[in-house]
Amino acid sequence: MLKVQDIHKHFAGLHVLRGVSLEADAGRITGIIGPNGAGKSTLFSVMSGFVKADRGRITLEGRPIDRLRADQIAIAGLVRTFQVPREFTDLSVLDNLRVAASGASHESITAALLRPASRSAEERRVTERAEAMLERLRLNPVAHQSARTLSGGQKKLLELGRALLVEPRVLLVDEPFAGVAPALRDQLLEHLAALREEGVCLLVIEHDIEAIMGVSDTIFVLVDGAVLVSGRPEEVRQDRRVLDAYLGTLPT
Numbered sequence: 001m002l003k004v005q006d007i008h009k010h011f012a013g014l015h016v017l018r019g020v021s022l023e024a025d026a027g028r029i030t031g032i033i034g035p036n037g038a039g040k041s042t043l044f045s046v047m048s049g050f051v052k053a054d055r056g057r058i059t060l061e062g063r064p065i066d067r068l069r070a071d072q073i074a075i076a077g078l079v080r081t082f083q084v085p086r087e088f089t090d091l092s093v094l095d096n097l098r099v100a101a102s103g104a105s106h107e108s109i110t111a112a113l114l115r116p117a118s119r120s121a122e123e124r125r126v127t128e129r130a131e132a133m134l135e136r137l138r139l140n141p142v143a144h145q146s147a148r149t150l151s152g153g154q155k156k157l158l159e160l161g162r163a164l165l166v167e168p169r170v171l172l173v174d175e176p177f178a179g180v181a182p183a184l185r186d187q188l189l190e191h192l193a194a195l196r197e198e199g200v201c202l203l204v205i206e207h208d209i210e211a212i213m214g215v216s217d218t219i220f221v222l223v224d225g226a227v228l229v230s231g232r233p234e235e236v237r238q239d240r241r242v243l244d245a246y247l248g249t250l251p252t
């Protein structure tokens with residue numbers, strides 16, 4: 001589904017990505033781990049078009065996407081979430097989801113403006129999709145609260161919901177469990193597993209090694225801007241080079 005080949009990126013003389021290549025399949029969870037500063041989030045930014053690579057190629061189902069803008073890449077089917085959720089803090093939870101649902105609307109703005117009657121039908125459809133997502137994420141009790149009042153875990157759920165309303169085929173999830181209480185962490189894990197069942201191609205960056213090893217089909221270990229090791233979680237866990245990269249012990 002997603003093929004990343006030989007990606008390089010410099011920031012002000014710092015060689016942050018040094019020839020990263022990886023592949024990820026539909027209906028699979030691909031975990032990306034690595035020490036702080038390894039380049040994991042930069043890799044997501046490059047894949048999703050927020051940052052342009054200096055060199056390299058990215059294809060989505062064989063179609064090159066590395067020259068597209070972030071919005072064009074989202075339309076092509078690849079969407080990312082952020083380590084620090086980027087919700088609209090002044091809007092309610094429901095309205096945050098409505099904005100995401102309207103962005104994903106197939107009806108063009110022009111058509112809606114030309115046919116006002118259909119606009120309210122479109123608005124109803126947007127609200128219905130947002131409400132269905134509220135339900136799916138069990139965020140109904142906080143639907144009318146402003147997003148800034150949410151807990152860390154609820155913000156991660158909202159961020160996931162906003163991404164899902166774009167109906168991605170490839171979803172990049174950046175540190176879903178950071179700052180999340182155990183109960184919501186389990187809920188987030190369930191959502192990731194459900195999305196895999198639905199055939200979404202998931203790539204997940206995570207420092208919680210136990211959680212990511214437990215849910216991933218394949219793990220890539222990024223160290224100093226390059227893939228050090230990849231494989232099934234149980235293989236990666238025992239790899240000497242991985243243990244060395246983590247100074248002898250894998251964090252939990």
Ligand SMILES: Nc1ncnc2c1ncn2[C@@H]1O[C@H](COP(=O)(O)OP(=O)(O)OP(=O)(O)O)[C@@H](O)[C@H]1O
Pocket residue numbers: 011012016034035036037038039040041042043
């Ligand atoms: N926009 C930027 N300008 C300059 N340097 C940057 C920029 N973005 C990232 N970097 C640098 O690139 C390196 C890799 O950062 P990145 O956030 O991709 O690492 P990471 O593996 O995601 O780390 P963490 O696990 O701590 O989130 C770091 O040294 C960081 O300071």
